[in-house]
Amino acid sequence: xxxxxxxxxxxxxxxxxxxxxxxxxxxxxxxxxxxxxxxxxxxxxxxxxxxxxxxxxxxxxxxxxxxxxxxxxxxxxxxxxxxxxxxxxxxxxxxxxxxxxxxxxxxxxxxxxxxxxxxxxxxxxxxxxxxxxxxxxxxxxxxxxxxxxxxxxxxxxxxxxxxxxxxxxxxxxxxxxxxxxxxxxxxxxxxxxxxxxxxxxxxxxxxxxxxxxxxxxxxxxxxxxxxxxxxxxxxxxxxxxxxxxxxxxxxxxxxxxxxxxxxxxxxxxxxxxxxxxxxxxxxxxxxxxxxxxxxxxxxxxxxxxxxxxxxxxxxxxxxxxxxxxxxxxxxxxxxxxxxxxxxxxxxxxxxxxxxxxx
Numbered sequence: 322x323x324x325x326x327x328x329x330x331x332x333x334x335x336x337x338x339x340x341x342x343x344x345x346x347x348x349x350x351x352x353x354x355x356x357x358x359x360x361x362x363x364x365x366x367x368x369x370x371x372x373x374x375x376x377x378x379x380x381x382x383x384x385x386x387x388x389x390x391x392x393x394x395x396x397x398x399x400x401x402x403x404x405x406x407x408x409x410x411x412x413x414x415x416x417x418x419x420x421x422x423x424x425x426x427x428x429x430x431x432x433x434x435x436x437x438x439x440x441x442x443x444x445x446x447x448x449x450x451x452x453x454x455x456x457x458x459x460x461x462x463x464x465x466x467x468x469x470x471x472x473x474x475x476x477x478x479x480x481x482x483x484x485x486x487x488x489x490x491x492x493x494x495x496x497x498x499x500x501x502x503x504x505x506x507x508x509x510x511x512x513x514x515x516x517x518x519x520x521x522x523x524x525x526x527x528x529x530x531x532x533x534x535x536x537x538x539x540x541x542x543x544x545x546x547x548x549x550x551x552x553x554x555x556x557x558x559x560x561x562x563x564x565x566x567x568x569x570x571x572x573x574x575x576x577x578x579x580x581x582x583x584x585x586x587x588x589x590x591x592x593x594x595x596x597x598x599x600x601x602x603x604x605x606x607x608x609x610x611x612x613x614x615x616x617x618x619x620x621x622x623x624x625x626x627x628x629x630x631x632x633x634x635x636x637x638x639x640x641x642x643x644x645x646x647x648x649x650x651x652x653x654x655x656x657x658x659x660x661x662x663x664x665x666x667x668x669x670x671x672x673x674x675x676x677x678x679x
Contacts, residue, residue, distance in 0.1 A: 427527070428516035431496070438518050439488055445478075446485040449625055450584060454486045456632035459578055462493040465532035466635065467570045468539045469659050470580035471558055471667065472547035475589035475608045478623065479548075479582050483539060484518070486630045498531050499539045500524075504605070525569050532573035539580075540566050542656075549594070549606040555586035556671060558664050564656035567638075571646040571655075576635035579659050581666035584628030587677050589613070626677050629670050633662050 413436060416422050424430045446452045460466060470483060480499050487497040500523035506512045521527045523540065531538050541547065546559040570577050593609030613620030636659065645651055 424517075427498075427519070427521045427531075429498070429519040430517040431519075433517050434496070434519060435488075438514070439485060442481055442485050443489065446482050446489075446628075449623075450482060450588075450628040452482055452486060452584075452628040452630060454490045454630050454632075456634075457486075457490045457492075459632045459634055460487065460491055460495065460537060461576065461635070462491075462495075463535065465535050465573055465575040466537050466578055467528075467532060467566060467573075467575050468497065468537060468578045468580050468632070469566060469663070470539065470541050471556075471582055471663055472541035472543040473550070473555065473582070474548060474585035474623075475591050475610070476623075477548055478588065479585040480539065480541065482585070482628060483580065483582065483630060487537060487539075495537050497539045498536050500528055502544060525565055528566070528569045529573050532569065532575040538575075542566055545605040549591070549608070551594070552586070552590040552592055556583070556667050558660055558667075561656050561660050564652035567652045567655045567659070568646045570638045571641055571652075572643075574639040576637050576639075577655070577659055578635045579633040579662040579666070581631050581633070581663050581670060582628065583630075583667060583670040583674065584626045584677075587626045588623035590624075624678075627674065627679055629674065631666055631670060633666060636662075 413432075416432075422430065422432050460468070468483070468487075470479070473479060480501075484497045484499060487495060496519060499518075499520045501515055501520045502523055505515050505520065506522060521531070528538055528540070542561040542565075543559040544562070550557075550559060567577070589608060589610050591608045591610055595607040595609060599605065599607035610620065612622075636655070638655075641651070
């Protein structure tokens, strides 16, 4: 198998747009069947309300059922969507087998993420959790930005749903690059998938490089303290560390976008923690929920809660001098500002929601 090409981060690859709808085939004048009896070129009259081939931007032969149109439209006039999907799928498989696809220096595979990983996660977001996205316009259309969100849910599904929310709702088709804990990159299979999906190690150096390259970076400063907290402390933000994410944003001059996620806390209500088993397995915690481990694998199924993800107004950082990243008081104040904004929005969303599941 050929090796995948590695591209530099600043490569401006164009994202594929939506496929245009195939034009409807028109028949020419003359003869009962609309054909030309004498084989000569005859003028084609436009149907009422229809565009001429030149006006529609199609080549002249497209109006007469040219080869391009015959490939896209069936004999009965139906769309050849399934044929195009199959052809696209086969072309995708060929590129994966031959290694003719691009990854960046972090291992991010945009094609695999768009066509496979997002397709797998999208039904979970749209149909199962019914994620409602608010304030997506607060994420800039270009340039780097740091999204800071609360973390919860026992398993880190909130990070994946956040990635789908940005990917599917942002008008500029932006991608979210999540910062993940060391444990993610120590797990087999998960390690490879995380890299392919654009996740990278939660360290200041990688985060700053991504921001300076104009990427949208996501961080959840609560870490394991947030995701592994007991159910009784749901929606109470844990400590945000020492403000390292603020320092990173200041160095890159990137705005900070607070993000509040409601619904993730209830997918696995954590009522206990088997600490001894967690130490044996090398996990930060081993959750006990009303269904796990009592129901076995079935207990690992998350509850179908209703989610809301709201992006707050960005906090600019480009107005500070370069030495501001070393000011501990400034970092503390900005960290507290971000944390308070997320907590306030969480309370507001909790008051507005009708129930956990609807």
